[in-house]
Amino acid sequence: MTTNKNNLTTSWGAPVGDNQNSMTAGSRGPTLIQDVHLLEKLAHFNRERVPERVVHAKGAGAHGYFEVTNDVSKYTKAKFLSEVGKRTPLFVRFSTVAGENGSADSVRDPRGFAVKFYTEEGNYDLVGNNTPVFFIRDAIKFPDFIHTQKRHPVTHLKNPDAVWDFWSLSPESLHQVTILMSDRGIPATYRHMHGFGSHTFKWVNAEGEGVWIKYHFKTEQGIKNLTEEGGTKIAGENPDYHTQDLYEAIEKGDFPTWKLYVQIMPLEDADTYRFDPFDVTKVWSQKDYPLIEVGRMVLNRNPENYFAEVEQATFSPGTLVPGIEPSPDKMLQGRLFAYADAHRYRVGANHNSLPINRPKAEVHNYQRDGQMRFDSNGGGSVYYEPNSFGGPQESPENKTTAYPVSGSADSTAYDHNDHYTQAGDLYRLLSEEERTRLVSNIVGSMKQVTKDEIKLRQIQHFYKADPEYGTRVAEGLGLSVPQEV
Ligand code: NDP
Secondary structure, eight states, X not given: OOSOTTOOBOTTSOBOSOSSSOOBSSTTOOBOTTOHHHHHHHHHHHTOOOOOOSSSOSXXXXXXXXXXXXXXXXXXXXXXXXXXXXXXXXXXXXXXXXXXXXXXXXXXXXXXXXXXXXXTTEEEEEEEESSSSOSOSSGGGHHHHHHHHSBOTTTOSBOHHHHHHHHXXXXXXXXXXXXXXXXXXXXXXXXXXXXXXXXXXXEEOTTSOEEEEEEEEEESSOOXXXXXXXXXXXHHHOTTHHHHHHHHHHHTTOOOEEEEEEXXXXXXXXXXXXXXXXXXXXXXXXXXXXXXXXXXXXXEEOOSOIIIIIISOOOOTTOOOTTEEEOOXXXXXXXXXXXXXXXXXXXXXXXXXXXXTSOSSXXXXXXXXXXXOOSOTTTTSOOSSSOSSOOOOOOGGXXXXXXXXXXXXXXXXXXXXXXXXXXXXXXHHSOHHHHHHHHHHHHHHHTTOSOHHHHHHHHHHHHHHOHHHHHHHHHHTTOOOOTTO
């Protein structure tokens, strides 16, 4: 070994003689191609970015733990939930949805709320948002929806026409649009918002009995929001406001915490509930299915390296452990494919081997090779199954539980099309001041729409949710509620 610990080296470990002056023919140049240290330095720099996430590009992350505070073992056999007091390490990534990696934090947008539990039975990812519902309920609409949130192909500007055209033609979005335009559409910080699994999942106990569940993380910091004006001001002064807030709170020992609750629905209720409980544009009323406490999440450690931990963290709603299974929710079913696929493209086929994603549980399988396979790649162990050489074997007790399906294979919508009751219920639970701000936020955004046809169509939806709601938006826009309502 000729290099000492403090020597600057190339990426292949050789000492670097000069890192300030490139090698040139004479002191004026030109530069010589034989300066491979220069070539490597410039070439590696060009490759510093992996593709940013198409959605949820701007985010902040933190490490912490989850502690079980209530016995839910009669509902799920998931080992990390098996006893009160049990702690599981986790990593969380919060994010905005539509903006690019450098965009402002304090904008009106849902927030991603993704949690990776490093359980003894493998990783469990709970990849939700700060809202209990979503804009659409079938994954086939997702690329179109996101196009409307992104930039116009000619002007490269955000496009209110596209936003409201799509929403007005997709009335299932009304509930989420109402939440987004309400006070909770701009959280004061990532610490001051709730989190939701949003979809329905299935919990299965040791006897193989299942229940449908929905997750709610309730902030123990309390809900706090920014007004439209407050958010706009902060976006100019400090676009990284939420990122900085989370980092600094944890750095000074003010650890943010959330209580986790579930709503539990017996499997058979799904057939008779007053709407389809798998429809992610709906909440289950807490009067029908009250919140049941599960545990508490504490974030107590900042990442040591943003790129290695936050940017390379890969979450997927399909990253499940025994005792937790998907539901037929059509949006969830699409996400089971799309998230892992995004990571295979963005980070690589072996993304699960990176330190931030690697399970604490041992991994034994027959996957081999692929780009950036930086571990021992299974060495000389058996690389196919079935085999006679003692390779890892399946455990039938961990099969996903069977459930009956019926109907014809066809492209069909959910049976229930009431997009109005729950949006109206939310409007009616708001105070007068909250309603005024909701309407003002909507009017401020819809004023930018160039076609009256789009505005009138959307006003009809607000009116159907609650006549007062529709009338106030129409008045704010200087329009009348259309006759046909
Ligand atoms: P409940 O009274 O049982 O629940 C009301 C829920 O609304 C609580 O979770 C409460 O959360 C939340 N909430 C209160 N104020 C606001 C607000 N300003 N903005 C957004 N959410 C708020 O009634 P239902 O379960 O029958 O639901 C009524 C409406 O409440 C729904 O249509 C839905 O829009 C909204 N909602 C329902 C949720 C659910 O899981 N059922 C979850 C979130 C919202 P908090 O304790 O934090 O104030």
